[in-house]
Amino acid sequence: MDKIINYIESNKDKYIEDLKVFLRIPSVSTNPENKNDVRDCAEYVEKQLRSIGLENISIYETPGHPIVYGDWLNAGDDKPTILIxxxxxxQPVDPLNLWTDPPFEPTVRDGNIYARGSADDKGQVFIHMKSIEAHLLNNGKLPVNIKFLIEGEEEIGxxxxxxxxxxxxxxxxxxxxxxxxxxMFDYDVPSICYGLRGLAYMQVEVTGPNRDLHxxxxxxxxxxxINALAHIIVNLKDDKGKILIDGFYDDVLKxxxxxxxxxxxxxxNEEKYMEELEISELFGEEGYTTLERASARPTLDCNGIWGGFQGEGAKTVLPSHAGAKISMRLVPNQEPEKIEKLFTDYVNKISPDSVKVKVISLHGGKGAITPIDSPAIDAAVEALxxxxxxxxxxxxEGGSIPVVNTFQTLLEADTILLGFGxxxxxxxxxxxxxxLSNFQRGILSVAHYFNELSKIKK
Ligand SMILES: [Zn+2]
Structure with a gap:
């Protein structure tokens, strides 16, 4: 590893200059006018994968933007295969006037590199490319088998x-x-994210009389x-934040x-957190800390609500209908389809007979978790x-990254999230x-990670 570490240390400035080339390509996937730029960027990635020494490199066409793939599978069958x-x-760049420097003219200031895509995700993809290069150039081989999959449509779902x-x-x-x-959790706090929440997103529509009434x-x-809808919403949770839907917590992974x-x-710092949000008290499920509530426990929140008169002044109306959008963040082992059914049954149970209630499921996704004692996590601890x-x-993470679930379901592989932003x-x-310090330390960490992963017995 010494040779590799020295190589990475001595190429610090070159890495920044190389990254700038990648960052100059305006690969905004949502803009039709950038379609050719996105293609140029795929070709740039292809060239990079070739120059760092990967094999079987290919640009795969999709109905949208291309996917780039390359691999290096010569470490042997007894070594793990890692898909990066x-x-x-x-993302698009607007509002453009709020940028200090143009978004596709990478600029280094105060130890940071500024450009669209620097953190999300070109800079982080680059970290992996350069770690691979450092191994192949100095040792002629990688300690593990590597597959590299880079897509051009993450920002459009x-x-x-x-x-x-x-x-x-x-x-x-x-x-x-x-x-x-x-x-990462914070500067100088290298982090391993091992769990993501899932989602069940519902819509509740309540209809009363056939027209608005006096x-x-x-x-x-x-x-x-509206009163009936409010009654339903209030009864979804108790005043301590516990969700009251029958069976809701049955499958929650403790x-x-x-x-x-x-x-x-x-x-x-909880005080700082509240100060930042200008709230005087926190609210959440009893028996759990704020960070646990926000990432490892399921939630239920009303995201939007409508009905009746919303204009200025007073209008005396008894509206015909009302509705709400309600999302539930799920944790590993909770199945979105099952939760959607439990939600629907419960809402029907507590709805007054004097109104018609329709429950629609809008979309859902499963959470994901990699066991904290997985050998790949141990290896990541040592590498970082x-x-x-x-x-x-x-x-x-309190949110979701849908592709992680796809990897779990289709490839039956656990995902390790090593964020360097x-x-x-x-x-x-x-x-x-x-x-830029995290960029450099990231390259070093990933180079070590390949080495640590190679120690895993298959
Ligand atoms: Zn991203």
Missing amino acids: YGHYDV SVNLDEFIAKNKTLLKCDYVVVSDSA SGSFGGAVNNP LSDKEREEFKKLPF RLGFGKTPVFTR LPDENAHSPDEHLN
Whole structure:
């Protein structure tokens, strides 16, 4: 490893210059006018994969933007195969006037590189490319088998990726998936994210009388759909934040003692958190900390609500209908279809007979978890310790990354999320940037990671 480490250290400045070339390509996947730029970017990635020494490189066409693939499978059957996933497309840049420098003219300032895509996700994809290059150039081989899958449609919902994975299961077969498309917990706090939440998103529509009524003439005699909807929503949760849907918690994967200990180690300041949000008190399920509630426990929230008169002044009306959008963040082992059914049954049970209630499921996705004692997680701990000189923390993400579930379902492979961005690096906003020290330490960590992963007995 010494040769590799020295090589990475001595190429620090070159890496930044090389990254700039990647960042200059305006690969905004959602803009039709950037279609050719996105293609140029795929070709750039293809060339890169070739130049770092990967094999079987190919640009796969999809009905949308292409997927780029390359691999190196000469480490031997007794070594694990790692699939690295990332994306080369970026978010749109507007509002353009809020950028200090043009978004596709990468600029280095105060130890950061500023450009659209620097953190999300080109900079992080680049980390993997350069770690592979450092191994192949200095040792002529990689310690593990590598498959590299980079798509160009992540920012538009990875619309063609699931089908590609389903059709290419043999090509993509692997033991573990590594994704670097997220953030560390904080600066100098290297992090391993091992869990993601799922989602069940519902719509509830309540209909009362066949038309809006005069609340003076009919009020008191006819149930009001808004009142009925409010009754339903209020009864979904108790006043301590516990969800009241029958069977809702049955499949919830409980936090282990080890996980709860790890949560306690996270540098989190509750006072600052409240101050930032200008709230005087936190609210959530009893018996859990704020970080546990926000990432490892299921939730239920009303996302939108409508009905009746919303204009200025007063209009006395007893409306004909009302509705609400309600989302539930799910945790591993909760099946979205089952939760949707439990939600529907429960809402029907508590709905007053005086109104008609329709429950629609809008969309759902499963959560994902990689066991905290997985050998690939142990290897990541050691790699980040070597790369950052600090023991990493364990985190779980409150949101979802749908592709992680696809990897789990179709490839039966656990995903390890090694984010090298920071929470305040403005991914998706003006002045997106990537901290260059994390970029460099990321390359070093991933180079170590390949080495640590090779120690896993297959
Ligand atoms: Zn991303």
